Amino acid sequence: MxxxxxxxxxxxxxxxxxxxxxxxxxxxxxxxxxxxxxxxxxxxxxxxxxxxxxxxxxxxxxxxxxxxxxxxxxxxxxxxxxxxxxxxxxxxxxxxxxxxxxxxxxxxxxxxxxxxxxxxxxxxxxxxxxxxxxxxxxxIYKFPSVEEIISELEKIFNNENNFSLFGYQLGKAQDIVKILNMIGIEPTVTKSVKTYCDVYKNFGIDIKFTEEKTNIIVRPTSLISKFIGDENSIVFTGWSLTRDFGIKSLPLSDHxxxxxxxxxxxxxxxxxxxxxxxxxxxxxxxxxxxxxxxxxxxxxxxxxxxxxxxxxxxx
Ligand SMILES: [Zn+2]
The missing domain is CATH 3.60.15.10 (Ribonuclease Z/Hydroxyacylglutathione hydrolase-like)
Known part of the structure; x- marks a missing residue:
């Protein structure tokens, strides 16, 4: 039995x-x-x-x-x-x-x-x-395609401002880096994000990032509270379809x-x-x-x- x-x-x-x-x-x-x-x-x-x-x-x-x-x-x-x-x-x-x-x-x-x-x-x-x-x-949870997410991102980005992109440090952050690479951007990643990005790279996942300061930084979601109200911050999460995070959000999920x-x-x-x-x-x-x-x-x-x-x- x-x-x-x-x-x-x-x-x-x-x-x-x-x-x-x-x-x-x-x-x-x-x-x-x-x-x-x-x-x-x-x-x-x-x-x-x-x-x-x-x-x-x-x-x-x-x-x-x-x-x-x-x-x-x-x-x-x-x-x-x-x-x-x-x-x-x-x-x-x-x-x-x-x-x-x-x-x-x-x-x-x-x-x-x-x-x-x-x-x-x-x-x-x-x-x-x-x-x-x-x-x-x-x-209610129907996610857009990656192409639609990229198209939204390109509307938001401009050359003048610095942007902070937030995602869970393991999994989502690497997806964000990949999406940025797809539109020709090699972002800065914070230390905790880099720890996991390095493991991904060691297993042959093709993502490009830097620790040098650039105008686009991928940060862990744990830091969002410091950026509430910031117009140049974007969080990537499936919950963005139903929740307000106090910054821009895009429905990119790893589920x-x-x-x-x-x-x-x-x-x-x-x-x-x-x-x-x-x-x-x-x-x-x-x-x-x-x-x-x-x-x-x-x-x-x-x-x-x-x-x-x-x-x-x-x-
Ligand atoms: Zn999980």
Whole structure:
């Protein structure tokens, strides 16, 4: 019998084995989808498994971090189950985690972006059960293309002023640098952004930036509060469609929008879906309305009262 439980983030129980996905406490067997802090363990009992890229990104801020390295696209067999990491397109090294237990396949999306700019190329596999995020799981979240973002940026830019561009320092900031490179700009990056840009470059991602002062600076979003009201500051985030940040904003995200999430589900073609993050209740209703697939809101607030059990599909 296989059980999926909302405990220590996500736990899959198969007979006497426990598998943890992006757990808070890393114990055997734990798998980390990517290097964003909200997906990392706070306590390590047993070393988790992650990609080389994720390992290096975590080590850039936490040099004592240790892990078992997994190669993307290479299946690993354990006694009662197998694991394969698949590119998620969200940030460098980000992965979906594909597991097989005695004929039952489970795909965990981690954070997903089906059209990434500086991450690996997203790839998908069919699975019986999909455990997925829904950060932008409402129909209002429809993101423009990169070309449209570039066109908006070019309207804002002029040669006279200095501009500060804000994005999350890991993932988004590198996308911003890439977009600027696409229009012939090699921006200045702040120290914390550079730390991650250097790891990207070490893995062969083609981004060009400088520490010399230029009139366009890419800064981490943590510094926005110092720039509120500044006409020459722009933040890049999917939330710009519904929130006011006190400066200009453009909807560039490293997550799927609502429509891309639905397309992703169609590609995975699961029989059942657990939604673990974002607008879980609303998105489950949308899945059932648009795709007719059973979808279960799997937030922490039901973790202690609900256990969902699965038998193999033949039973
Ligand atoms: Zn993330």
């Amino acid at each position: 296989i059980e999926i439980i909302r405990k220590n983030n996500i736990c899959i129980k198969a007979n006497d084995k426990k598998v943890f996905l992006d757990p808070t406490i890393s114990e055997s067997f734990s798998f980390i989808s990517h290097a964003h802090e909200d997906h990392l363990p706070e306590i390590i009992v047993d070393e988790p498994f992650c990609t080389q890229e994720t390992f290096e990104l975590i080590k850039a801020k936490n040099p004592s971090f240790k892990a078992n390295i997994v190669k993307i696209g290479k299946k690993i067999n354990f006694d009662d189950f197998s694991v394969e990491f698949l590119e998620a397109g969200h940030i460098l090294g980000s992965s979906q985690i594909f597991l097989e237990f005695d004929g039952l396949s489970i795909l965990y999306s981690g954070d997903i972006k089906t059209f990434g700019l500086t991450a690996g190329k997203y790839r998908v596999k069919n699975a019986d059960i999909l455990i997925m995020e829904s950060t932008y799981g409402l129909p 799927c929008d609502f429509y891309q999430l639905l397309d992703y589900i169609v590609e995975v073609s699961p029989k059942k879906i657990y939604v673990v993050h974002g607008f879980v209740y609303e998105f489950c209703k949308e899945i059932e309305k648009n795709l007719g697939i059973e979808a279960i809101p799997f937030s922490y607030d039901i973790s202690n009262t609900s256990l969902y059990s699965f038998f193999s599909r033949n039973q």
